[in-house]
Amino acid sequence: MTEHTGQTEHTGQEGRRPTNDGPKAAARNRAALVAAAREIFSEHGLEAPLSAVARRAGVGQAVLYRHFPDRTAAVAAVLEENVRQVEQAAGTEGVAFADVLGVLTWHLAESAAFIGLLHAVRAGDRSGIRAHALMLSARVESALRRHLPVGHRLSTGEDLVLSVAMVSAAVTGVTREERERRALAAWRLLGVDVGAVRPYGG
Incomplete structure (x- = not known):
């Protein structure tokens, strides 16, 4: 299966890592989440839902909360x-x-x-x-x-x-x-x- 940058886990696989996930994928996911958070907070304010950040980054919410447990x-x-x-x-x-x-x-x-x-x-x-x-x-x-x-x-x-x-x-x-x-x-x-x-x- 072809891996897309910044997307290594889907919501339906919550709590499970694909076999090709690893430190590099984790670093990409974190960078994507930070960039997405900057955009979402800029567009909608600091109270924007974190689910919007996960969607913008192209990752599941399990990945989001693994990196950022709260707002x-x-x-x-x-x-x-x-x-x-x-x-x-x-x-x-x-x-x-x-x-x-x-x-x-x-x-x-x-x-x-x-x-x-x-x-x-x-x-x-x-x-x-x-x-x-x-x-x-x-x-x-x-x-x-x-x-x-x-x-x-x-x-x-x-x-x-x-x-x-x-x-x-x-x-x-x-x-x-x-x-x-x-x-x-x-x-x-x-x-x-x-x-x-x-x-x-x-």
Whole structure:
């Protein structure tokens, strides 16, 4: 039977692994689930049903729950991947700060979960991810600050943190294109240059 990428188990086979499943298939499934979760949360908000994530990823719900036992785990995985890409961009020699901001902006436009993270997650949040999100937010700030050129307009005081918060607040809209347009407009109003808006390595 031909194996399709990202689909190694069907709902009707819950609890049973096909003989060709293994670490590589598990890694593909997890990557597909994270990508699907980012899309579903962006389109429908953080309260979207996890069954929609499984369908978008092309896997059964047993596979979903094996990787992410609850909503908190799925949201945290999306946030972690977003932050990891910003850190990778900021840690790569020769990458301009404007290009790091381009990676950050891509995730802002692509991921509703990331926007929530950079709003520092309200104290009344009931999703159970507040402490984790605050830690990841600190990692984003640290990565950006380490890459911030001396004398950059965002290098004074809390200008960097406030600017990221202001841009993230501006990222609204039904379509991804509209969210990106608004993010770039916000950066322009702040007088900050942003490079190509794309994921790290994209």
